Amino acid sequence: MELTQVRYFVALSRSLNFTRAAEACNVTQPALTRAIQRLEEELGGALLFRERNLTQLTDLGRTMLPHLDAMLMAADSAAALADARRRQPVASLKIGLAPGIGCAAIAFAIREVAAILPDLMIRFEEAGAASLIEGMLADMLDCALLPQDCDLPDRFNHWPLYEDRAVAVLPTNHALSGRDTLTADDLQGETLLHGERCGGFAARLETMPSTGYRFRRCDGATSHMLDLVAAGIGVALLSERIALPAQVTARPINDPVLTRTVRLATPAGRPQGAAVSGFIKLCRARRGA
Amino acid sequence: MNLQDMLDAERATRLVNEAVRAAYEETVATLNRNGFMPGVLAEEAQFPDFMLPNSEGRLVSLSGLLARGPVIVQFFRGEWCPYCRLMLDALVTALPEIEALGATLIALTPDTGAAAHDAKANYGAAFDVLSDVDCGVGLAAGVVFRLPPLYKARLITVGLDIPDRHGNQAWFLPIPAVFLLDRDGRVAWRFADVDFTHRAGPERIIAALRQLATPE
Numbered sequence: 001m002e003l004t005q006v007r008y009f010v011a012l013s014r015s016l017n018f019t020r021a022a023e024a025c026n027v028t029q030p031a032l033t034r035a036i037q038r039l040e041e042e043l044g045g046a047l048l049f050r051e052r053n054l055t056q057l058t059d060l061g062r063t064m065l066p067h068l069d070a071m072l073m074a075a076d077s078a079a080a081l082a083d084a085r086r087r088q089p090v091a092s093l094k095i096g097l098a099p100g101i102g103c104a105a106i107a108f109a110i111r112e113v114a115a116i117l118p119d120l121m122i123r124f125e126e127a128g129a130a131s132l133i134e135g136m137l138a139d140m141l142d143c144a145l146l147p148q149d150c151d152l153p154d155r156f157n158h159w160p161l162y163e164d165r166a167v168a169v170l171p172t173n174h175a176l177s178g179r180d181t182l183t184a185d186d187l188q189g190e191t192l193l194h195g196e197r198c199g200g201f202a203a204r205l206e207t208m209p210s211t212g213y214r215f216r217r218c219d220g221a222t223s224h225m226l227d228l229v230a231a232g233i234g235v236a237l238l239s240e241r242i243a244l245p246a247q248v249t250a251r252p253i254n255d256p257v258l259t260r261t262v263r264l265a266t267p268a269g270r271p272q273g274a275a276v277s278g279f280i281k282l283c284r285a286r287r288g289a
Numbered sequence: 290m291n292l293q294d295m296l297d298a299e300r301a302t303r304l305v306n307e308a309v310r311a312a313y314e315e316t317v318a319t320l321n322r323n324g325f326m327p328g329v330l331a332e333e334a335q336f337p338d339f340m341l342p343n344s345e346g347r348l349v350s351l352s353g354l355l356a357r358g359p360v361i362v363q364f365f366r367g368e369w370c371p372y373c374r375l376m377l378d379a380l381v382t383a384l385p386e387i388e389a390l391g392a393t394l395i396a397l398t399p400d401t402g403a404a405a406h407d408a409k410a411n412y413g414a415a416f417d418v419l420s421d422v423d424c425g426v427g428l429a430a431g432v433v434f435r436l437p438p439l440y441k442a443r444l445i446t447v448g449l450d451i452p453d454r455h456g457n458q459a460w461f462l463p464i465p466a467v468f469l470l471d472r473d474g475r476v477a478w479r480f481a482d483v484d485f486t487h488r489a490g491p492e493r494i495i496a497a498l499r500q501l502a503t504p505e
Contacts, residue, residue, distance in 0.1 A: 003429050003431070074422055081350075085340060112346065284342075285342035287403075
């Protein structure tokens with residue numbers, strides 16, 4: 001497959017008009033037609049119906065379009081990133097973070113992008129998954145880290161990035177802080193603080209048969225909840241990736257192991273600047289590693 | 290035994306299985322028939338500059354490497370492929386000689402995440418393994434093809450999750466072509482074959498590199 005063939009096909013799929021697609025690609029119409037024919041030979045079938053007044057994608061064309069479009073964008077962004085390294089354009093990276101998801105796991109990718117784009121502006125937005133999805137659709141956000149269980153519209157690409165594991169966060173002087181690991185049973189009788197920023201880990205204990213936990217709802221910033229833990233109001237079940245102040249300590253919970261998958265989501269088929277495409281490629285290249 | 294002898298022996302063993310033989314023959318025949326080869330970037334052509342992530346989460350740029358000397362760009366399918374494993378072994382062995390000649394070797398795979406990382410870690414490879422995410426650079430080099438049905442079915446049967454490894458549902462792979470780029474990024478020499486069991490052994494890459502260093 002050749003880059004120009006794919007570029008012509010993607011342009012033609014947008015305009016469904018050979019003349020306009022040829023103009024958009026700055027080639028003659030016969031050259032565009034030949035390139036499309038060669039792509040069709042290679043992919044083993046017609047990509048378009050050509051009728052007198054009507055050009056339409058075939059089933060094969062519709063199936064192949066998103067894949068070829070993604071490949072074309074990957075080729076263009078690999079070149080754009082190399083070019084950005086020379087030109088250093090002003091760029092921004094707007095990343096949504098769903099409740100309880102920190103940016104520690106993606107900081108390396110931001111570092112790499114910032115190294116080639118010194119003027120990079122970074123903005124994080126913490127909000128519920130639905131609001132982040134809306135933000136991405138409205139082009140206010142480039143991408144977002146979301147829990148695996150939220151519904152995404154079809155026109156999003158998404159990749160599992162990492163497994164997030166729950167730890168019990170205790171005051172340093174808590175009786176259980178002397179233990180290396182904990183089980184759900186160890187937490188019986190404790191007050192479990194839970195809220196929107198907790199990743200839903202505590203809620204999963206609620207559904208377990210044993211019922212010796214007391215739950216206290218506590219919404220707001222994670223730092224506020226950590227202050228309450230330090231004051232001895234209760235124990236919080238949080239992501240192991242959250243940085244803790246000195247007055248509290250974390251212990252892994254081994255039985256049951258509470259995990260959730262965090263994924264990276266971004267609207268499909270939208271042109272992205274070098275910073276965004278570079279960031280997403282870095283995250284995809286490193287996921288789970 | 291040189292690399293191609295080992296690849297030939299590997300192929301002979303594997304093609305005893307009829308399903309493997311059919312999938313292999315279909316792939317080679319399809320690419321021979323459908324005009325694939327003329328699309329591969331030819332000698333004298335400019336290799337487009339690119340920047341891709343390596344398996345350690347760093348961005349690597351071709352022009353950055355070219356500033357140090359010639360660059361060898363080796364495409365490979367992934368560590369799941371037994372022929373690629375033989376090739377990676379041979380490249381690891383040949384790397385000191387390649388570097389002594391002032392060149393940099395990079396290996397590009399469409400695999401992402403742990404799959405790409407393993408390809409480097411399991412071979413103790415001192416060269417960079419880059420994730421060619423969504424086969425973008427492979428497309429620019431003209432080495433990417435869509436897996437024909439039998440081959441795709443074969444990979445599914447043996448439990449290989451290509452969509453998970455690539456992070457897309459496209460089922461594209463590169464032919465394992467290798468490009469030697471001079472310091473200006475032009476293709477000084479290349480090896481490309483639609484048969485993924487045919488590869489340029491390191492001795493051929495090194496001979497091309499010597500030729501580039503001291504043209505006759």
